[in-house]
Amino acid sequence: MLTVEKLIAIMPEARPRAGLFVGPLNAAMTEFSITTLLRAAAFLAQIGHESGRLRYTRELGGHDYHDYLDKYDTGRLAARLGNTPQDDDDGQRYRGRGLIQITGRRNYELCGFGLGIDLIAQPELLEQPELACRSAAWFWYNENLNVLADKNAFDTITRRINGGQNGREDRIALYQRALKVLT
Secondary structure, three states, X not given: OOOHHHHHHHOHHHHHHXXXXXXXXXXXXXXXXXXXXXXXXXXXXXXHHHOOOOOOOEOOOOOOHHHHHHHHOOHHXXXXXXXXXXXXXXXXXXXXXXXXXXXXXXXXXXXXXXXXXXXXXXXHHHHOHXXXXXXXXXXXXXXXXXXXXXXXXXXXXXXXXXXXXXXHHHHHHHHHHHHXXXX
């Protein structure tokens, strides 16, 4: 079981928010079978990086966030995410949210179905600690990342979440720390 002290030991920068997230993390990790050492360490490392150590449950998008999020409104990326060209606000509305950054109309619809909530009508629900944690654990489970964690295939997990190896060193450092703290 994850405690506030363990969470802070893994992500010291999360100290101000650890108390808000530890309960929802424990519940979500149990609900989606993220219960072994390798699974929990990999999950915590990935969400730690993706959320900026639990600081962000909504994608920021850099200095000019509106222009940054426009990439989700047109072209192949928008189509892959299920964002509709006729609704040029889909990129803004379905930006990355939750601890693992669920992104795009299609993913919000699937996640909402999986969690039993209407995320199309209320995408901002994923910014709340409970649903930020549940959506991340749902994504993890839905993408079969438990199987990859069991095989210690950390780089493959990173590719599934990020599409590449962005932040690899940070993710690995968090993973190594989580393995030590959770043992």
